[in-house]
Amino acid sequence: MANPGNFQLFVYGSLLSGFKSPAYDYVSRYFDLVCTGRVNGLLFDMGEYPAAVPAGPESFIDGELYRIRDEKDFSWAMAQLDDYEGILVEVNEPSLYRREPVPVSTGSGDQTAWIYWYNGDVSGRPQIGSGNLLEYIASRKS
Secondary structure, three states: OOOOOOOEEOOOOOOOHHHHHHHHHHHHHEEEEEEEEEEEEEEEOOOOEEEEEEEEOOEEEEEEEEEEHHHHHHHHHHHHHHOOOOOOOOOOOOOOOOOOEEEEOOEEEEEEEEEEOOOOOOOOOEEEEOOOOOHHHHHOOO
């Protein structure tokens, strides 16, 4: 998972600032919001959480780009998020997500950040067509 010089994180689910979750409280302790952005991918409703999967240039996921405040904390902070995202699992247990670097389109050009891609099967799950989790949740409440 090494990628020297990449101290940024792209989030699209419970780590979003608008989600107001305990996980976001953790992110806001170690990371600063840089800007909104989007990545190529598809977003699915898995019930209790969203799942992002890579896709071609015609599909986008909206989210937020964060940068670690102190680079020396990056490995530790990301290890905590890896645990939260189900990457750190017992032997012979499948990881729920995987973390990979991805290009993020922003208003000031492309940047590279880590993203958590879903490792499971999304067959039969509702796709979040807008690619925006907060809009999707708001539309379901109205």
